Amino acid sequence: MNDIFDKDEWFRPEFKDRTDELASRSDYEKLKGLKDKTMVSRFRDYADRVPEIVLNRWRSGSYPEKVYVVAELDHFMESIPGHDAPRTPLEKVKAEVARRKVTVEDYAARLAKKEAEVEKARRALAVQQRKLKQAEERVRIEEEL
Numbered sequence: 001m002n003d004i005f006d007k008d009e010w011f012r013p014e015f016k017d018r019t020d021e022l023a024s025r026s027d028y029e030k031l032k033g034l035k036d037k038t039m040v041s042r043f044r045d046y047a048d049r050v051p052e053i054v055l056n057r058w059r060s061g062s063y064p065e066k067v068y069v070v071a072e073l074d075h076f077m078e079s080i081p082g083h084d085a086p087r088t089p090l091e092k093v094k095a096e097v098a099r100r101k102v103t104v105e106d107y108a109a110r111l112a113k114k115e116a117e118v119e120k121a122r123r124a125l126a127v128q129q130r131k132l133k134q135a136e137e138r139v140r141i142e143e144e145l
Helices: 025-032 038-045 070-079 089-144
Strands: 008-010 022-024 055-057 065-069
Touching (some): 025 038, 025 070, 038 089
Antiparallel strands (some): 022 065
């Protein structure tokens, strides 16, 4: 894939030298011995409480891997009440709003990456078209001689 997808996008650069304090959702699940996809449901149901993203790791593919501070994920998990404490309708709506904001931000980031890739391709195309015209002009001049 294009190198544009292989760049880390830091939102909290103070953690660049402290990567041992960071984890993605799946890394956190492994670290804490949680079931697969536990964090997915927690992030969905409590999106209004999710810690701030530290960085997006862009690798091949369209979706970034979101990375968080482990201590903040610990606090997030501790803040979730047990199953005997249902969320109020307002809490559920707030979580939905937060979840949709994250989704909109993700789509906007993906679109920006793709637009940058298209712009890069347009510039490369313009260069090649210019070179083609120059070569065709040289052929025309040589044929006239």
